[in-house]
Amino acid sequence: MIVLYLMIPISLALGIGFVGAFVWSVRNGQMDDTETPAHRILED
Amino acid sequence: MNETISRLEEVTYDDAIVRKFLLACMVFAGVAFAAGLLAALQLAFFPLNMELPWLTFGRLRPLHTNAAIFAFAGNAIFAGIYHSTQRLLKTRMYSDRLSAIHFWGWQLIIVAAAISLPLGFSQGKEYAELEWPIDIAITLIWVIFAVNFFGTLAIRREKHMYVALWFYIATIVTVAVLHIVNSIEIPWSYMNSYPVWAGVQDALVQWWYGHNAVAFFLTTPFLGLMYYYLPKAANRPVYSYRLSIIHFWGLVFIYIWAGPHHLLYTSLPEWAQTLGMIFSIMLWAPSWGGMINGLLTLRGAWHLLRTDPIIKFMVAALTFYGMATFEGPLLSIKSVSAIGHYTDWIVGHVHAGALGWNGFLSFAMIYYLVPKLWKTKLYSDRLANVHFWLGFLGIVLYYVSMVAAGITQGLMWKAIGPEGQLVYPDFVETVVRIVPLYWARALGGAFFLGGFMVMCYNVYRTIAASTEVSNETVRVRNTRYSSAGEGHRALEGMVTVFSVLSLIAILVGSVIEIYPTLSLHSYIAKTANIDPYSPLEIAGRDIYIREGCYVCHSQQIRPMVSEVLRYGSPSTMEESIYDHPFQWGSKRTGPDLARVGKKYPDLWHFRHMVDPRSVVEKSIMPSYSWLVKDKTDFLSLRKKVSVLRNLGVPYSPEQVAQADRLAEEQAKSVAQAIHDQGGPEGLERREIVALIAYLQALGQKEKQPRPTDQVTVKE
Numbered sequence: 001m002i003v004l005y006l007m008i009p010i011s012l013a014l015g016i017g018f019v020g021a022f023v024w025s026v027r028n029g030q031m032d033d034t035e036t037p038a039h040r041i042l043e044d
Numbered sequence: 045m046n047e048t049i050s051r052l053e054e055v056t057y058d059d060a061i062v063r064k065f066l067l068a069c070m071v072f073a074g075v076a077f078a079a080g081l082l083a084a085l086q087l088a089f090f091p092l093n094m095e096l097p098w099l100t101f102g103r104l105r106p107l108h109t110n111a112a113i114f115a116f117a118g119n120a121i122f123a124g125i126y127h128s129t130q131r132l133l134k135t136r137m138y139s140d141r142l143s144a145i146h147f148w149g150w151q152l153i154i155v156a157a158a159i160s161l162p163l164g165f166s167q168g169k170e171y172a173e174l175e176w177p178i179d180i181a182i183t184l185i186w187v188i189f190a191v192n193f194f195g196t197l198a199i200r201r202e203k204h205m206y207v208a209l210w211f212y213i214a215t216i217v218t219v220a221v222l223h224i225v226n227s228i229e230i231p232w233s234y235m236n237s238y239p240v241w242a243g244v245q246d247a248l249v250q251w252w253y254g255h256n257a258v259a260f261f262l263t264t265p266f267l268g269l270m271y272y273y274l275p276k277a278a279n280r281p282v283y284s285y286r287l288s289i290i291h292f293w294g295l296v297f298i299y300i301w302a303g304p305h306h307l308l309y310t311s312l313p314e315w316a317q318t319l320g321m322i323f324s325i326m327l328w329a330p331s332w333g334g335m336i337n338g339l340l341t342l343r344g345a346w347h348l349l350r351t352d353p354i355i356k357f358m359v360a361a362l363t364f365y366g367m368a369t370f371e372g373p374l375l376s377i378k379s380v381s382a383i384g385h386y387t388d389w390i391v392g393h394v395h396a397g398a399l400g401w402n403g404f405l406s407f408a409m410i411y412y413l414v415p416k417l418w419k420t421k422l423y424s425d426r427l428a429n430v431h432f433w434l435g436f437l438g439i440v441l442y443y444v445s446m447v448a449a450g451i452t453q454g455l456m457w458k459a460i461g462p463e464g465q466l467v468y469p470d471f472v473e474t475v476v477r478i479v480p481l482y483w484a485r486a487l488g489g490a491f492f493l494g495g496f497m498v499m500c501y502n503v504y505r506t507i508a509a510s511t512e513v514s515n516e517t518v519r520v521r522n523t524r525y526s527s528a529g530e531g532h533r534a535l536e537g538m539v540t541v542f543s544v545l546s547l548i549a550i551l552v553g554s555v556i557e558i559y560p561t562l563s564l565h566s567y568i569a570k571t572a573n574i575d576p577y578s579p580l581e582i583a584g585r586d587i588y589i590r591e592g593c594y595v596c597h598s599q600q601i602r603p604m605v606s607e608v609l610r611y612g613s614p615s616t617m618e619e620s621i622y623d624h625p626f627q628w629g630s631k632r633t634g635p636d637l638a639r640v641g642k643k644y645p646d647l648w649h650f651r652h653m654v655d656p657r658s659v660v661e662k663s664i665m666p667s668y669s670w671l672v673k674d675k676t677d678f679l680s681l682r683k684k685v686s687v688l689r690n691l692g693v694p695y696s697p698e699q700v701a702q703a704d705r706l707a708e709e710q711a712k713s714v715a716q717a718i719h720d721q722g723g724p725e726g727l728e729r730r731e732i733v734a735l736i737a738y739l740q741a742l743g744q745k746e747k748q749p750r751p752t753d754q755v756t757v758k759e
Contacts, residue, residue, distance in 0.1 A: 003241060003245035003248055003249060006225075007225070007248065007249065007252055010221060010225060011252075011300050011301065014217070014218060014221060014300055015297060015300065017217065018214070018293075018296050018297060021210075021213070022293060025205070025210075029203075029204075030204060030205055031289065033204070034285045034286040034289070035285065037204050037206055037207075037285055038275065038281030038282045038285040039281045040204075040206075041131075041132060041206055041272065041275060041276070041281075042275060042276065042279060042280075042281065044131060044516075044518060
């Protein structure tokens with residue numbers, strides 16, 4: 001089961017990566033507005 | 045926001061690349077569906093295996109699954125991503141050259157797969173069958189795609205990244221990691237290799253990969269496409285943008301842990317099984333939130349469902365998504381898995397997702413995109429409706445027949461009579477019972493393929509009527525930077541960050557690749573009570589993998605009364621400790637083979653492999669008559685055994701040096717046994733002898749038999 005020592009860190013790394021992306025997106029203001037983006041994509 | 049200064053800029057999107065991916069998607073969809081239909085017919089009517097090595101079920105099924113996932117779904121994803129990303133980010137793709145390399149590289153990989161799989165080059169791991177040179181090519185092309193995509197993000201003119209883009213990002217990052225970890229292998233020839241992992245470790249990595257391939261290749265990218273194309277097609281915003289964000293983050297955090305639900309009741313440690321089950325059940329929430337979010341987007345516009353074939357396809361796709369993501373967690377509950385696992389129920393489950401969700405969403409996207417990209421109208425809405433109903437009927441027929449087949453199998457396998465004996469001790473009885481359902485399934489597949497052909501005609505007529513194809517040019521507002529200079533600086537910043545990130549990724553990748561090879565000896569318990577396969581058995585095992593026996597046979601006996609009665613004591617972790625790759629299997633079209641060794645005389649196997657009907661009258665197993673003609677590859681054995689030795693299998697240096705001679709000796713005695721039992725003479729150099737040696741070794745490798753009281757049985 002030693003492979004778990006490899007897979008759990010990799011899964012965790014992916015998870016932490018996603019947490020990082022999440023924090024970035026909040027800081028960057030990606031979540032400030034949860035209304036207009038849905039409308040914006042409708043115009044090309 | 046302070047960057048309010050914005051101006052209009054002109055952008056010409058690269059639509060040519062989208063057209064290419066779209067057409068490739070349609071071509072390979074045809075291949076994948078046709079291969080699937082033929083495979084389905086082979087199970088209903090075995091003569092369709094035609095005794096052609098490259099066309100038998102064991103080699104055709106990997107071709108079908110790989111074509112469906114990587115060629116059809118893959119090209120659909122790329123078409124949608126290249127089209128929507130440019131528009132969401134208001135910029136052309138980062139590099140036309142990278143786009144072109146991505147396109148042609150991917151098609152080349154598909155062609156390589158389409159040639160190598162029928163030839164029997166296989167790693168023996170489901171959906172990861174492709175051999176090492178192709179694995180490397182996939183990695184390279186995927187990285188090129190990633191660079192192109194992240195480059196486009198970097199030069200975007202739209203500050204906000206719409207939720208679809210997040211789904212694409214998760215796809216690109218995770219698929220890369222999964223593919224690399226599951227493909228760590230050591231070549232023993234220019235087209236063959238053994239995975240570094242063995243037995244339970246290999247099983248765990250494989251299903252971590254297999255499950256997340258479904259999650260991050262067939263779910264997240266298609267959700268991204270859904271969140272873009274459904275609002276576009278209905279011309280109304282998604283019901284709740286906030287919910288879509290929750291859907292995304294919920295999925296990416298939970299999905300990665302659910303893989304062990306493919307290994308319930310196996311010799312995987314109990315706690316890992318429970319973890320997989322809990323995370324699977326947690327997936328219910330975000331999945332259904334997402335489905336409801338999609339469906340409610342149409343609130344107040346349900347009339348579109350009657351008039352617009354695109355909306356029809358999308359709503360059906362979402363419904364199938366909801367169905368499949370309801371059923372998945374259900375099947376992860378151990379008591380349900382006890383009945384459903386190894387049966388055709390799982391096949392039905394997969395196809396609700398693949399045909400219903402991936403298929404229908406791709407069709408909707410194609411109907412939406414073709415008129416736009418070729419600047420014309422769809423040739424016929426009526427034909428699109430015909431397609432919808434044919435496809436829908438096909439899926440329902442497929443799904444219902446396979447669930448019925450699966451539950452029938454599951455119950456028959458488990459049925460125990462009043463005296464504690466199996467009610468259906470003859471496995472073939474449980475096969476014969478569901479053959480009518482195999483016909484129904486094939487009919488469903490035929491409907492689905494028929495519908496697809498109607499679409500091809502419709503698309504062909506649409507494109508034929510098109511008079512101009514050009515790249516769309518639009519004027520967009522840059523909401524990101526107040527001046528061009530800053531844009532460039534930001535871009536340069538991104539490039540540095542990006543390079544550092546890729547470097548880290550490559551380093552981590554290398555460590556992952558190198559570390560296990562260095563420390564492998566520590567993976568193998570020194571006290572293992574197991575003998576490794578003899579060189580001849582290794583040759584036979586490679587034939588087993590080449591012929592794809594694992595697509596019909598499992599090698600993993602679960603600790604349940606019915607299984608122990610039918611197959612013998614439950615499989616242990618130790619028994620497959622030297623199995624590179626593991627061959628536990630996932631479906632029992634035929635019986636489990638973990639302990640088939642010594643169950644029959646050699647001659648029985650000889651006759652069974654040449655013509656299964658000669659010993660089991662109603663068998664649907666293909667005939668493998670070419671194994672009597674083809675010669676065993678003794679020469680490569682030294683290389684193979686030495687690679688295995690390096691991976692930690694305890695062969696002595698003499699065994700490595702003499703591998704071919706040892707194998708020839710054993711082959712002589714097996715051939716002699718076949719002859720003595722009344723079979724033909726002079727088989728010692730034929731592949732069939734190697735295969736029989738392997739089959740007779742299954743379950744026979746324990747040095748000392750275990751005391752029986754150690755066997756624990758659950759029901």
